[in-house]
Amino acid sequence: MKTDFLRLAQQMMQRMRTLRWWGIATAIALMIAFPSVLTACSGQPSNASSDNQIVVSILSDPKTFNPALSTESPNVFNLTFEGLLDQNPMTGEFEPHLAESWEFSEDKLNLTFTLRENLKWSDGEPLTADDVVFTFNDIYLNDKIPTSSRDILRIGAEGTLPTVTKVGDRQVRFTMSEPFAPILSSIGLEILPEHALRESVETLDSEGNPLFINTWGISTPLSDLVVSGRYKIDSYSVGQRVIFKANPNYWDAPQPIVEKVVWQIVPNTDTTLLQFRSGDLDVTSVSPEYFSLLKKEEDRGDFTIYNGGASYGTSFISFNLNTGKRNGKPLVEPYKSKWFNNVNFRRAVAYSLDRDRMVNNIYRGLGVPQDSGVSIQSPFFNENIKGYDYDPEKARSLLEAEGFYYDDQGKLFDKDNNLVRFNLITNAGNKIRESIATQIEQDLEAIGMEVDYTPIGFNILVDKLTNSLDWECHLLGLTGGNEPNSGANVWAVDGNLHMFNQNARPGTDPLTDRQVSDWEQEIADLYVKAAQELEFDKRKEIYDRTQEIGSEHLPFIYLINNFSLAAVRNKIEGVQHSALGGPLWNIEELTLSTTDSDLKE
The missing domain is CATH 3.10.105.10 (Dipeptide-binding Protein; Domain 3)
Structure with missing residues (x-):
């Protein structure tokens, strides 16, 4: 499918391939353009593997488990939720996720998505076109809900928002008031479960605000969270760690080799370095002050430092x-x-x-x-x-x-x-x-x-x-x-x-x-x-x-x-580090090898 929008994205990528900085080829990765978010880290989040898990270090606790309300990075949603489409960080091509295909009308005012068959939420309930319509009309486009996503969907001088309608059991149409160049880059927002959240959207507090604004905070029982991503949150200990476990109802079978992802909450980058050097972490961003030290330890520590070129952001x-x-x-x-x-x-x-x-x-x-x-x-x-x-x-x-x-x-x-x-x-x-x-x-x-x-x-x-x-x-x-x-x-x-x-x-x-x-x-x-x-x-x-x-x-x-630098244990195979995607963007393709250093009493 070659629309003007796709050609525009590909043209952007072609121009990207010509950029160089200080002789280092910049990464040509292009991710879906989510709204800008505040970053707590100066590089990519860290990660680590032991047996069939990867451990990641972050500086602070998650602020929310509600993707519509999040303004910070890193956050849990790249693992726990998906949108209709995504963009490959290495090729820049738009790729289907919850949607299997999409098509523009000739006048570029209508964009119709067709969902995959038999999609499910993590609780086993069907994920349908109704969820997509609910997500956009009742959450992202709802002016009573303070979400950054609405700003990137505004169209034209009047700031109109797309109209989202169900046109079939698996089809959803976005109708725009005028052609909107960044529509594909803006529409890959996390889809949310209507059956779990509609009541919180429709019920107002004493000040007339939807209860949704305070729904799915970090104190929410994890059994109440319903997700669509490759992983779901298995446990969360405040100030210690977040553990993600493979979602058995994820649409893309088989289950990933990496069955668990562990985020260690380490509020100090010096401590993060110590944990990586001791083997407690398998991936860490490499800050400039530690680059020379870690570069000397690559062979002994059995890891590789990847350079994705100048960082985005x-x-x-x-x-x-x-x-x-x-x-x-x-x-x-x-x-x-x-x-x-x-x-x-x-x-x-x-x-x-x-x-x-x-x-x-x-x-x-x-x-x-x-x-x-x-x-x-x-x-x-x-x-x-x-x-x-x-x-x-x-x-x-x-x-x-x-x-x-x-x-x-x-x-x-x-x-x-x-x-x-x-x-x-x-x-x-x-x-x-x-x-x-x-x-x-x-x-x-x-x-x-x-x-x-x-x-x-x-x-x-x-x-x-x-x-x-x-x-x-x-x-x-x-x-x-x-x-x-x-x-x-x-x-x-x-x-x-x-x-x-x-x-x-x-x-x-x-x-x-x-x-x-x-x-x-x-x-x-x-x-x-x-x-x-x-x-x-x-x-x-x-x-x-x-x-x-x-x-x-x-x-x-x-x-x-x-520069985007990440150190990754060599036991993690299949890494394609990029400045936009980081070292684990293709986690579903990663494999974990077993070495002598893995064997412990």
Whole structure:
């Protein structure tokens, strides 16, 4: 089936194959474009095998077992749920999953999926077209449910959503108001069970919100979870581990060789390294600080370090630009809000950050400076973005031109005599981010700013960015891919991850006095326009402009793009590591060999 949409994806992949960085061929993997999510880790999640299981290390507990409400990565849903289709990380081809086929109408306004026969949920109930219709109409497209997925499905200037209808026992049709270029990249969302969740969607709490918003949290009895993926959650011990077991009702028989996946919760990357070196983990992301050490141990440790090229995603700092108030109280202290909303203040910060020093000292040369919210490897990346080279003198000049001044001790004050001091948060346990935060603290102190650096738990951090909105500056990352529309939830002015100026979510107290700037609205409008454009070159021009505006106004001050490195025990055979898919994306094809080192009393 060769539609314009598929040809567009293949054209993207062809352009990807020409990209090189520092002589290392970038991975040409292309995954389904889920909405951008916050990342707790600086690389791929780790994994390990013993007998017929693989053990994976993650930094923090899962935040939710409800895929529609998730905004963080890693999460459990790649193992436990599936969508209608997926995209092969190595070839970029769309592949059927719950659907066996799909077809566009001639005018590109209708997309019809045909489900596989005899699909089942993990509890044995049939998985049908009714589940697909329920998932989209009652959950993802329900404006009472705060899901990031809705933002990437909005179509055209009016932001209309597709109409989803059942047209046969196994057929579901998506009808669009106009052709929508990223539809295949946007529609592979997790399908959810109607029989298990409809009551929670239709029942409202005392404030008129669906009970679904609090359904399938991490305290939910695991027997209540109904999934469609290759694995289901077998056990969960808070702060210790999540164990996944093969789902006997999964559609793609036979059962995988890897019968169990174990996620060890290790809130410190140093401890993760120790566990991998001792053999307790079979796969781990390789951070730059440990690359040389692990490279020397490859033969003795019987593992291989895979390089997937430059990682997808972004790392950045961002200031809270929200001028809003909640219950009459400003989210940000008004005098600090004036600093943060001054574009030259943000530019001064950008000029003061020595990113080359970050690459050399923190990333050990295994990374490159980043200047755009679009991944370097994406065919939509704007190579002409100049960025902000390290120039502390220019930073000082910009600040002084805006009325800031220095006292005799070199400390920076605003024109109202307020000391420039703010709090910087990042997630605790991620050593790379903690090192970057320490350098940022030093770099900004060199231009007179006082930074109170505070590492906090990842789930607490996510809550601050999405619910309480109580923060000043954060250091974080977002997932990325080739299709920029996967970040529509970040750039839409009311998007679910528009974190630098986040609107109140459903179920939280509303905001007053929140303002949206002209440039902010322009980026949002351009994202809409790009999704309307089917021709690749014209789409790229539009996305180029969004990156130019982002670089000019700096809602995110981008930092470093690291290389995607993973160490995998050689007993795991069939690994095809890629920057997008990671080392275990083809887990159903992996086999586990038995060696002498596996034998224990």
